[in-house]
Amino acid sequence: MLKYILRVDEEQLTDAMLQQLIRYMPEPEQLARLEQFKDQYNELAEAEQFAMTMGSIKRLVPRLKSISFKMRFQEMVQDIKPDIVAATAACEEVKTSKKFCLILEVILLIGNYMNAGSRNEQAVGFEINFLTKLNTTKAVDHKTTLLHYLVEVIEKKYSDALNFAEELMHVDRAARVSADQIQKNLNQMKKSIKQLEMDLKNFRPHNEEDRFADVMTSFLSEASTQYEILENMFKQMEKLYEDLAIYFAFDSKKYTSDEFFSDIKTFKDNFQEAYKDNLRIRETEEKMRRAREAKEKAEKEKQERMAKKKQLVDISSGADQEGVMDSLLEALTTGSAFSHKPRRKNPARGAAERRAQLNRSRSRSNIISHHSGGRENLNHLDSRNGEIVR
Numbered sequence: 001m002l003k004y005i006l007r008v009d010e011e012q013l014t015d016a017m018l019q020q021l022i023r024y025m026p027e028p029e030q031l032a033r034l035e036q037f038k039d040q041y042n043e044l045a046e047a048e049q050f051a052m053t054m055g056s057i058k059r060l061v062p063r064l065k066s067i068s069f070k071m072r073f074q075e076m077v078q079d080i081k082p083d084i085v086a087a088t089a090a091c092e093e094v095k096t097s098k099k100f101c102l103i104l105e106v107i108l109l110i111g112n113y114m115n116a117g118s119r120n121e122q123a124v125g126f127e128i129n130f131l132t133k134l135n136t137t138k139a140v141d142h143k144t145t146l147l148h149y150l151v152e153v154i155e156k157k158y159s160d161a162l163n164f165a166e167e168l169m170h171v172d173r174a175a176r177v178s179a180d181q182i183q184k185n186l187n188q189m190k191k192s193i194k195q196l197e198m199d200l201k202n203f204r205p206h207n208e209e210d211r212f213a214d215v216m217t218s219f220l221s222e223a224s225t226q227y228e229i230l231e232n233m234f235k236q237m238e239k240l241y242e243d244l245a246i247y248f249a250f251d252s253k254k255y256t257s258d259e260f261f262s263d264i265k266t267f268k269d270n271f272q273e274a275y276k277d278n279l280r281i282r283e284t285e286e287k288m289r290r291a292r293e294a295k296e297k298a299e300k301e302k303q304e305r306m307a308k309k310k311q312l313v314d315i316s317s318g319a320d321q322e323g324v325m326d327s328l329l330e331a332l333t334t335g336s337a338f339s340h341k342p343r344r345k346n347p348a349r350g351a352a353e354r355r356a357q358l359n360r361s362r363s364r365s366n367i368i369s370h371h372s373g374g375r376e377n378l379n380h381l382d383s384r385n386g387e388i389v390r
């Protein structure tokens with residue numbers, strides 16, 4: 001372990017290992033007392049032997065902290081830099097987005113219309129956090145909100161602005177960025193760099209294998225350069241946010257950047273949800289309209305069928321036979337006269353009906369024959385008087 005620390009061997013050392021050493025290493029006073037027993041080294045406990053060996057390195061704890069800082073440095077940069085980039089880009093996007101600006105103008109116009117006649121009419125602007133309250137103003141039906149109406153207006157009049165969120169790509173990330181936390185991380189980085197400078201200034205090699213000065217001097221130069229870049233980026237981010245505060249007329253000290261971007265993100269998400277709600281409402285209304293039309297069509301067809309059936313019933317009445325025949329022909333042509341399925345005949349009943357029909361036919365034949373004979377007799381009788389009765 002002693003050799004790894006002297007060589008600053010990052011392949012063998014881990015940050016967790018270094019943190020354990022820093023945490024449990026005895027205080028310098030304890031190490032000084034332990035040094036008195038160096039002649040009895042073999043008689044000491046294993047933990048005491050380890051502490052005595054490690055304690056032989058002058059300024060051990062500051063050295064361990066500097067090595068730990070080197071091992072964590074790139075991770076610290078990756079924690080800070082993307083946040084600064086996202087917040088900087090978000091500031092530029094919000095200020096330059098024409099679609100977002102158009103939506104803000106429409107909101108102001110609607111607000112002035114709603115406040116007509118009040119002391120708030122003809123307002124020249126509104127606070128950005130008002131965007132998060134648009135979905136709390138209910139419509140008369142208590143189903144939709146002012147935000148739904150705004151989305152409908154944008155969709156009908158300014159449809160190109162519906163996808164304004166595409167011009168605010170970094171807002172979501174910026175909403176999670178705390179400028180205060182970035183400042184704390186940069187301060188901690190600066191403090192560690194200053195501490196490393198002090199360690200190198202006071203450095204005395206432990207032995208010939210001690211490479212701490214060579215390794216850490218090179219790292220110090222790299223870390224200082226990286227820190228200056230991050231610090232300048234952070235200052236640029238702060239300046240852009242202050243410019244944004246002037247542009248939208250709010251106090252950047254009271255309204256932090258993460259709160260500002262969080263409100264815009266909330267509005268952006270609510271806008272998309274309201275748009276989806278409007279689509280669902282329109283789909284529901286369209287289904288209801290189709291169902292209503294289908295019902296009306298079915299009712300109309302039912303009335304037409306009933307009217308046609310009534311015309312068929314009227315055939316046996318004393319009405320105009322020409323009109324009745326026309327209706328009958330139409331019913332036969334369209335097939336409505338045959339709308340009922342034929343009943344299945346009972347074989348026994350069919351035979352009885354045929355016998356009854358045969359008897360009726362015979363009866364009619366006898367009547368006709370008798371009637372014909374009578375007429376001949378009448379003709380014969382009347383011929384005597386010189387007349388023939390037909």
